[in-house]
Amino acid sequence: MKVLVVDDEDVVRRSLVRVCGRRDHAVFEASNGEEALEVWKEIQPDLVYLDVLMPGLSGPEVLKEVGERVHTKVVLMSAYAGEYDDMTVKSLGADLFIQKPFEDIFSVVEKGESLCDEL
Amino acid sequence: MGEVETDQLEVLWVGEASNAYDLSQLAKETQKTDRQSALTILDSRSVAVVVVSVASSDEASEIGEFLTTVSNLWPNITRLVFVGNSLPVDHAQQLIQSLVNSVGVHFLFREGKSMNHLVDIIERAVDGFNTRKEQNRIHQEVKLQNARLEEMTDGLELMVAERTRYLSLSKSQVEGKISGMRGLIQFIKNLSSLSEIEDLYLLLRQDIKSFHQVQNVYLGYLSSDQIPRIMYFQSREVRVRSAQKMWDQSLRIRVNQVEDSQYLANEFSRPFAKVIGIPILIKTNGAVESIEPRCESVIYFEHTFQSEDEEIFLNYIGERLQPLGLTFDRIQLDRQVKTASLMWEKTFDGVKDPIAILDRDHQLMRNNQSFGWESDSSICFKKFNNLDHPCVGCPVPSVFESSKAQVGNVKKGSRMFEVHSYPIQLVSGSRPSNVVNYYVDVTLKQELQGKMIQNEKMAAIGHLAGNIAHELNNPLTGIRSLCQVLISEVEAGSNRYDDLCEVEKAAGRCQGIITNLLDFSKETGAKHLESISLNEIVTKTLPFLKVAMRNHNCRVELSKQEPFVRAEPQLLQQVVFNIVNNACQSMRDPGTLTVETDIFEKEGKQFSRLKVSDTGVGISKENLKSIFDPFFTTKSVGQGTGLGLSMSKNIIESVDGAILVNSEVGEGTCFFVELPFRIGGST
Numbered sequence: 001m002k003v004l005v006v007d008d009e010d011v012v013r014r015s016l017v018r019v020c021g022r023r024d025h026a027v028f029e030a031s032n033g034e035e036a037l038e039v040w041k042e043i044q045p046d047l048v049y050l051d052v053l054m055p056g057l058s059g060p061e062v063l064k065e066v067g068e069r070v071h072t073k074v075v076l077m078s079a080y081a082g083e084y085d086d087m088t089v090k091s092l093g094a095d096l097f098i099q100k101p102f103e104d105i106f107s108v109v110e111k112g113e114s115l116c117d118e119l
Numbered sequence: 120m121g122e123v124e125t126d127q128l129e130v131l132w133v134g135e136a137s138n139a140y141d142l143s144q145l146a147k148e149t150q151k152t153d154r155q156s157a158l159t160i161l162d163s164r165s166v167a168v169v170v171v172s173v174a175s176s177d178e179a180s181e182i183g184e185f186l187t188t189v190s191n192l193w194p195n196i197t198r199l200v201f202v203g204n205s206l207p208v209d210h211a212q213q214l215i216q217s218l219v220n221s222v223g224v225h226f227l228f229r230e231g232k233s234m235n236h237l238v239d240i241i242e243r244a245v246d247g248f249n250t251r252k253e254q255n256r257i258h259q260e261v262k263l264q265n266a267r268l269e270e271m272t273d274g275l276e277l278m279v280a281e282r283t284r285y286l287s288l289s290k291s292q293v294e295g296k297i298s299g300m301r302g303l304i305q306f307i308k309n310l311s312s313l314s315e316i317e318d319l320y321l322l323l324r325q326d327i328k329s330f331h332q333v334q335n336v337y338l339g340y341l342s343s344d345q346i347p348r349i350m351y352f353q354s355r356e357v358r359v360r361s362a363q364k365m366w367d368q369s370l371r372i373r374v375n376q377v378e379d380s381q382y383l384a385n386e387f388s389r390p391f392a393k394v395i396g397i398p399i400l401i402k403t404n405g406a407v408e409s410i411e412p413r414c415e416s417v418i419y420f421e422h423t424f425q426s427e428d429e430e431i432f433l434n435y436i437g438e439r440l441q442p443l444g445l446t447f448d449r450i451q452l453d454r455q456v457k458t459a460s461l462m463w464e465k466t467f468d469g470v471k472d473p474i475a476i477l478d479r480d481h482q483l484m485r486n487n488q489s490f491g492w493e494s495d496s497s498i499c500f501k502k503f504n505n506l507d508h509p510c511v512g513c514p515v516p517s518v519f520e521s522s523k524a525q526v527g528n529v530k531k532g533s534r535m536f537e538v539h540s541y542p543i544q545l546v547s548g549s550r551p552s553n554v555v556n557y558y559v560d561v562t563l564k565q566e567l568q569g570k571m572i573q574n575e576k577m578a579a580i581g582h583l584a585g586n587i588a589h590e591l592n593n594p595l596t597g598i599r600s601l602c603q604v605l606i607s608e609v610e611a612g613s614n615r616y617d618d619l620c621e622v623e624k625a626a627g628r629c630q631g632i633i634t635n636l637l638d639f640s641k642e643t644g645a646k647h648l649e650s651i652s653l654n655e656i657v658t659k660t661l662p663f664l665k666v667a668m669r670n671h672n673c674r675v676e677l678s679k680q681e682p683f684v685r686a687e688p689q690l691l692q693q694v695v696f697n698i699v700n701n702a703c704q705s706m707r708d709p710g711t712l713t714v715e716t717d718i719f720e721k722e723g724k725q726f727s728r729l730k731v732s733d734t735g736v737g738i739s740k741e742n743l744k745s746i747f748d749p750f751f752t753t754k755s756v757g758q759g760t761g762l763g764l765s766m767s768k769n770i771i772e773s774v775d776g777a778i779l780v781n782s783e784v785g786e787g788t789c790f791f792v793e794l795p796f797r798i799g800g801s802t
Contacts, residue, residue: 011597018604053589079592101592101630105600106607 001116004045005029006036006062007077008054012100016049019109033057037065045072047116050094052078063093073115128164129245133157133185134172135203140234145241154185161193167248168241170199173214186222195251197225197244204230302326303438310446314453316340317357319446320350323418326439330422330432337383337419339366340400340447343454349386362386368414372397372437374429383419395420395429397436399444416447473536473558475499476543479519481509484545484553491531499556504531514540518554533748534562570766588633595633599626632662648774650799651688652681653716653729660695661714667703671710678717682727685797686774694767694778698731698790701763705735705788718796725796732789738782746780 003025007013013029020027028043030036033056040048040062052059059076066072074094079101089097095115102108129146133154136142142149146168152160160166169189171182186198200218218224225247226240306326313319320338327333338350339362347362366382373379373396380391400416424432467474468488475486481499491503500506500513509515514527518540527538537559542551602623609616654677661675684691702712715730738746745751747768764778771778776794 009593009597011594011601013597015597015600015604018601079589101596101633102600103627105603108600 001025001047001113002043002045003027003112004036004039004043004048006031006033006049006054006059007051008032009051012051015105016109019105023109023113033059033062036062040066040072047112048072048074049112050074050076052076052080059094060092066093073112075112075115128160128166130168130170130241131157131160131166132170132172134170134178134182134201135174136172140237144234145238146245154181157185158188161189161196166193166196168197168199168244170201170241172201172203174203174205183218183222186218186224190222195248195255197247197251198222199226199228199240199244200224202227202229299435299438306439307442310442313446314450316350316447316450317359319443319450320352320357323439323443324352327420327432327435330424330428330435332423332428333432334421334423337421338416339419340416343451343458351387360386366414366417367396368411369396370398370401370412370414372433374433379419383421391421393422393424395422395433395436397440399440400447401444416444418443472560473503473556475503475556475558476545476553477515477556478553481515490558504529512538514538515554515556518542519551522551528561528565529558533745533751534560535565537561566765573766585637588637591633592630595626595629599623599630602626647687648685649688650683650685650797651691652683653691653727653794654678654681656688656691656695657714657716657729660692661699663696664699664703667700668712669703670708671703671706671712674711674713676713676715678715680718682716682718682729683796683798684727684774684776684794686770686776686794690770694770694792695729695731697763697767698792702731702733702735702788702790705737706733707735710734710787726793727796728794729792730789731792732787734787737784737786737788738780739784743780743782747778 003020005013005016005020005027006029007016008031010031013031017027017029025047026043028039028045030039032054036048036050037057039045050059050062057065059078063074073096075096075098076089076092076094077098077100079099089095096111098108098111128148128150130142130149132142132145132149132151136151142151150160157169161169171186173182182200186200189196189198200215202215215224215227219227226244228237228240306322309322310319313322316338320336323338324336327336335352340348340350342348347365348359349362350357350359352358363386364382367373367378375393376396379394379396383391383394397418397420398414398416399418400414402413402415420432420436422429422432467485470487471489473487473490475490476484477499478484483497483499483502486499486502496502499515500508500510504510510529510531512527512529514525517527518525519542522542524539524541527540529536529538539557539559541555541557543553543555544551546552602619606616606619606623609619657675657677661673699712699714706712711734713730713732717728717730719726719728742751742753747764751765768778771792771794774794776792779791779793780788781791782788
């Protein structure tokens with residue numbers, strides 16, 4: 001499975017990459033919105049971990065740029081919980097919302113992977 | 120008296136002269152004559168000496184008679200007797216003797232003596248006459264002077280008597296005048312102490328009591344509502360009635376005028392005899408010249424005087440007119456001033472905000488009722504605030520310094536006043552002599568302001584905190600997550616494993632604190648009551664107080680059964696924070712802070728309770744009653760607003776709770792927060 005991790009915070013990105021890497025996925029990363037778009041177009045990931053608040057293009061903006069997609073699952077991550085419920089998440093074009101800070105990094109990854117399992 | 124001065128004849132020889140003597144040699148002028156003619160001559164001329172010649176004794180008695188006549192008529196003339204030789208000696212002797220005895224002959228000589236001898240005698244006789252004449256003259260003169268003196272003395276006596284009479288008359292007049300003056304002075308003195316028209320009337324009546332012919336006194340005057348009234352005495356009391364018509368406006372004193380009697384007759388429905396009418400208060404409206412002067416007060420005396428007594432009475436009253444008029448005027452003015460003064464006072468007291476007028480030394484000139492009665496003192500800060508020094512924030516000194524209005528904030532008890540102080544000049548001079556203070560109760564306004572500021576601060580802090588929290592969240596997430604990854608790759612039980620676990624736990628704790636902070640600083644918006652447990656509040660809040668707690672021991676005993684309440688969690692956190700913070704600040708290191716929660720029952724209802732006790736300095740009995748007052752603080756300016764406990768109390772009471780406190784100075788304090796136990800269901 002191709003996984004794309006997008007987050008401007010290095011430590012967060014690294015921890016996600018490490019865990020995903022251990023599970024035999026092809027892991028790609030981007031540290032900002034523009035980079036994410038480029039990589040996305042190139043590799044066509046199956047699962048994307050997308051941070052909302054980033055310098056430059058924000059997570060939702062990236063999704064808008066990407067536009068219609070068929071098989072990629074998107075997990076939006078943010079510290080601001082109140083603004084996002086199932087409805088808004090879907091309307092933004094994402095599939096799941098996970099709140100920061102992560103209590104347990106492993107469960108986060110599991111949640112992401114279960115999205116893809118549904119296929 | 121009344122001798123006609125003709126030429127002086129020295130000698131008049133009466134009778135016969137002997138041929139032996141040359142009569143012309145006798146004296147400057149000698150005339151010889153007989154007795155018959157002698158008297159005539161003596162009558163017409165001034166003669167010094169009369170010589171009577173005796174020729175025979177037959178003539179003796181006639182001579183005697185003649186000499187007596189001469190002596191009587193012209194006592195000054197020297198009488199001489201010449202005895203001729205024709206007379207026998209013894210006859211002559213006899214004759215001489217009798218003459219000398221009866222008549223008083225000055226000289227006597229006989230014929231036979233020499234001429235010189237005779238001349239000599241004549242000379243002496245003439246001298247004698249002159250001497251006598253002179254003596255007589257002097258005597259007359261003296262008599263005259265005496266008579267004049269007597270006249271003068273009589274005259275003087277008369278004058279003295281007159282003067283004495285006059286003086287005693289004057290004295291009694293003067294005494295009369297003096298006693299009259301005394302009476303007048305006493306009258307004026309009495310007038311000066313009057314304050315009512317009735318008293319003036321009675322005084323006047325009393326004063327003229329001695330004039331029995333005055334039957335009654337009628338005092339007409341304008342009352343304060345400009346209605347003419349007449350004051351009179353009847354049945355032993357003073358009465359007043361409204362006049363149907365205004366009295367004669369003449370400004371003269373009228374004696375026995377029919378119009379006056381008729382006027383009173385109309386007013387009192389009975390006949391009036393003689394009446395004296397005296398105007399005593401004449402008002403000229405000084406500003407308007409065209410208006411006639413008005414007689415605003417008049418006195419009528421009904422009397423039975425005869426004309427002389429009338430005169431006396433009029434004089435008497437005349438002296439008293441001016442003082443009466445003045446007193447009347449004064450009474451009216453007093454009344455006006457009183458009314459105006461009353462109106463002002465009522466207005467002044469009617470204002471619900473305190474007003475005071477002071478001088479430079481904070482002495483109260485005046486204050487209204489709302490100013491308060493903390494004490495009877497006349498010093499502003501003592502009366503308003505029961506202080507012995509000017510209130511903190513008093514703007515009065517700066518008003519005097521700057522001569523401009525100033526505003527200051529002064530606390531009275533639990534209320535805050537905005538004091539507006541305005542300079543005024545009650546005494547002429549270049550600088551304000553006094554200030555008027557107007558106190559506006561801004562307690563509520565300041566409380567709200569304070570709350571607003573507090574809220575804004577909290578909001579700002581919240582905002583700041585929120586930002587920081589989010590900034591921190593990101594790396595922390597990463598740190599924790601990476602730690603978890605590492606832990607999964609390291610051999611359990613090894614040192615590295617244990618180290619990584621500690622790091623991960625620490626990162627987790629950081630996340631917790633940040634979450635707490637984010638919760639706390641969330642904006643409240645509308646009142647959002649939730650069912651929340653006091654335990655949770657305590658657990659969430661205490662971490663914030665780590666710094667405040669320093670070296671103190673902290674014991675936390677939370678009730679096993681969750682003490683639920685319905686409140687806004689953030690506000691509750693504020694309350695707990697405030698109380699615990701106060702407790703920590705009251706303790707010198709190291710003290711013991713105890714935080715407990717429990718549930719108890721009172722009057723059939725259940726309550727959740729939080730108890731915070733410390734071993735600090737305690738709160739004195741006096742301060743205990745004030746600690747929940749807004750702005751009350753024992754901290755110095757800048758250290759605290761004094762709003763913490765007051766706001767806490769408001770928050771708790773707004774959800775039907777109560778804050779209670781026990782304290783002992785030197786031992787510690789214990790705060791209780793009691794809230795109705797409520798579980799489940801949020802808005």
